[in-house]
Amino acid sequence: GQNIDQPTEMTATEGAIVQINCTYQTSGFNGLFWYQQHAGEAPTFLSYNVLDGLEEKGRFSSFLSRSKGYSYLLLKELQMKDSASYLCAAQDSNYQLIWGAGTKLIIKP
Amino acid sequence: EAQVTQNPRYLITVTGKKLTVTCSQNMNHEYMSWYRQDPGLGLRQIYYSMNVEVTDKGDVPEGYKVSRKEKRNFPLILESPSPNQTSLYFCASSAWGVRPNTGELFFGEGSRLTVL
Numbered sequence: 001g002q003n004i005d006q007p008t009e010m011t012a013t014e015g016a017i018v019q020i021n022c023t024y025q026t027s028g029f030n031g032l033f034w035y036q037q038h039a040g041e042a043p044t045f046l047s048y049n050v051l052d053g054l055e056e057k058g059r060f061s062s063f064l065s066r067s068k069g070y071s072y073l074l075l076k077e078l079q080m081k082d083s084a085s086y087l088c089a090a091q092d093s094n095y096q097l098i099w100g101a102g103t104k105l106i107i108k109p
Numbered sequence: 110e111a112q113v114t115q116n117p118r119y120l121i122t123v124t125g126k127k128l129t130v131t132c133s134q135n136m137n138h139e140y141m142s143w144y145r146q147d148p149g150l151g152l153r154q155i156y157y158s159m160n161v162e163v164t165d166k167g168d169v170p171e172g173y174k175v176s177r178k179e180k181r182n183f184p185l186i187l188e189s190p191s192p193n194q195t196s197l198y199f200c201a202s203s204a205w206g207v208r209p210n211t212g213e214l215f216f217g218e219g220s221r222l223t224v225l
Contacts, residue, residue, distance in 0.1 A: 008149075033213070033214075035214075040219075041218070041219070042199060042216035042217060042218050042219055043152070043199075043214075043216050044216070045213035045214065045215075048213065087151065087152065089152075096154070096157070097154075097214070099151045099152040099153075100151060101149060101150060101151035102151050
């Protein structure tokens with residue numbers, strides 16, 4: 001079956017670095033997405049990886065290893081506004097997204 | 110401004126009373142989708158549409174209907190709502206008619222539905 005696993009909740013300190021991991025199993029693979037969702041709001045796109053390696057975008061970076069079925073989202077210089085849920089989603093051979101349940105990130109001062 | 114618009118944003122209804130949640134996008138996207146989000150379960154796809162007059166079931170289609178008569182609109186219909194359909198609903202669209210796909214999903218603001 002198809003499955004996405006990510007931690008339910010993580011806590012980090014303002015100004016620090018946090019890594020949110022995601023493992024996936026899909027029928028075929030056409031890319032890995034990360035979305036950010038603040039409480040009560042719609043998800044917004046953060047990153048897309050289809051090739052192995054690290055993609056950097058400002059304070060946020062996303063890494064993919066296709067052979068290991070593994071991705072992580074790295075957030076640097078954490079700010080209070082980064083408190084949100086982070087959703088990992090893998091795209092299968094039919095280009096449909098398989099979603100993880102999300103990781104709630106709590107930032108403490 | 111590029112956007113996906115859902116209505117209503119909030120609705121309280123009673124069991125069995127038919128309702129429609131509208132969704133409209135102004136980005137000329139081929140792909141549209143409906144999700145429901147429940148605590149601890151993440152986003153679950155209800156129905157999706159790859160283009161006009163083409164719709165397919167997602168993971169949790171029971172109790173829902175959709176139609177795609179025009180490219181911009183993708184309404185979600187609950188013919189006879191039940192309390193287990195109380196949820197937060199999101200409509201989303203993407204330019205996924207183009208391959209290879211790097212298209213991100215654009216989400217509406219969400220519709221919070223309560224069925225009593």
